[in-house]
Amino acid sequence: MGAAAVDGGFLRGLVGYNARRAGVSILGLFKERMQVFDLQPVDFSVLSLIRHNPGITARAICDELNLMAPNLVRLMARLDERALVRRQPHPTDGRAWGLSLTPEGERLMSQAEPAAAQLEVDATADLNDEERAQLIRLLQRIYL
Amino acid sequence: MGAAAVDGGFLRGLVGYNARRAGVSILGLFKERMQVFDLQPVDFSVLSLIRHNPGITARAICDELNLMAPNLVRLMARLDERALVRRQPHPTDGRAWGLSLTPEGERLMSQAEPAAAQLEVDATADLNDEERAQLIRLLQRIYL
DNA sequence: TATTGTTATACTCTATAACTATA
DNA sequence: TATAGTTATAGAGTATAACAATA
Numbered sequence: 001m002g003a004a005a006v007d008g009g010f011l012r013g014l015v016g017y018n019a020r021r022a023g024v025s026i027l028g029l030f031k032e033r034m035q036v037f038d039l040q041p042v043d044f045s046v047l048s049l050i051r052h053n054p055g056i057t058a059r060a061i062c063d064e065l066n067l068m069a070p071n072l073v074r075l076m077a078r079l080d081e082r083a084l085v086r087r088q089p090h091p092t093d094g095r096a097w098g099l100s101l102t103p104e105g106e107r108l109m110s111q112a113e114p115a116a117a118q119l120e121v122d123a124t125a126d127l128n129d130e131e132r133a134q135l136i137r138l139l140q141r142i143y144l
Numbered sequence: 145m146g147a148a149a150v151d152g153g154f155l156r157g158l159v160g161y162n163a164r165r166a167g168v169s170i171l172g173l174f175k176e177r178m179q180v181f182d183l184q185p186v187d188f189s190v191l192s193l194i195r196h197n198p199g200i201t202a203r204a205i206c207d208e209l210n211l212m213a214p215n216l217v218r219l220m221a222r223l224d225e226r227a228l229v230r231r232q233p234h235p236t237d238g239r240a241w242g243l244s245l246t247p248e249g250e251r252l253m254s255q256a257e258p259a260a261a262q263l264e265v266d267a268t269a270d271l272n273d274e275e276r277a278q279l280i281r282l283l284q285r286i287y288l
Numbered sequence: 289t290a291t292t293g294t295t296a297t298a299c300t301c302t303a304t305a306a307c308t309a310t311a
Numbered sequence: 312t313a314t315a316g317t318t319a320t321a322g323a324g325t326a327t328a329a330c331a332a333t334a
Binding site: 289290291292293294295296297298299300301302303304305306307308309310311 | 312313314315316317318319320321322323324325326327328329330331332333334
């Protein structure tokens with residue numbers, strides 16, 4: 001009567017189905033562990049991208065993370081209210097802003113990124129380092 | 145200035161990030177190809193599960209697909225309106241319904257499932273059969 | 289007392305069109 | 312003419328609480 005008795009045979013032969021299920025599984029632990037930082041998965045991705053690309057534009061973030069521009073606006077507003085990010089006039093493009101972390105944003109991410117890395121290892125505890133690396137290589141060959 | 149110049153180094157070292165990106169990539173082709181069947185990804189998953197488990201209950205579907213019961217109600221109502229599924233009194237549990245495909249639902253899925261399998265191969269064209277199988281094995285060790 | 293299915297509802301995420309300022 | 316950022320808004324997906332019927 002439990003899930004074990006259900007024949008999910010066809011679905012489980014699909015890469016897309018398994019990628020989604022695995023992603024949801026990791027995301028569950030992510031939300032749990034990242035509560036202390038008050039960071040949603042997307043918030044974390046955006047902040048990490050800004051951290052490693054100071055001066056990046058909103059447009060480049062949208063391209064990299066596959067976000068729609070209007071949706072990034074409210075997200076950035078939240079991060080701005082929390083004083084985690086800073087916008088400065090773009091040096092060459094008057095339409096754009098150059099984004100970077102505030103000292104507080106930097107402090108937060110210097111803790112959040114290691115936490116995320118550890119969380120990943122815990123969420124994929126059945127895999128060793130080599131298997132985890134190969135999994136990532138295979139996944140990237142799909143979307144890159 | 146394009147996405148290629150962006151350092152996504154930290155994020156791309158995370159299994160969760162890559163699983164999500166790969167899943168989104170496959171989902172894009174899924175929605176495109178499945179338009180002819182008028183099936184959302186979740187609709188397809190539910191119908192496939194019912195097809196291979198005739199008499200299955202809504203509860204078992206929720207457990208298998210990680211859905212919340214209230215959300216399945218509207219979804220089932222749509223499939224019911226399209227006369228793709230049928231509910232019959234459960235043989236042993238008076239609270240539950242036994243779900244199965246109608247002949248029309250069976251006809252639709254006999255076309256949709258092979259289309260989904262082909263779509264997967266196309267969306268993961270950089271992988272050969274062995275790599276695809278290994279990718280699935282690795283993903284399942286995360287969530288199963 | 290617990291579980292199945294359901295209703296109502298709220299919240300978040302995602303998507304589209306239209307506008308401004310600049311390139 | 313095209314692009315960066317923004318506003319407003321509609322739609323889809325996801326979440327919780329509460330209820331009736333049955334186990």
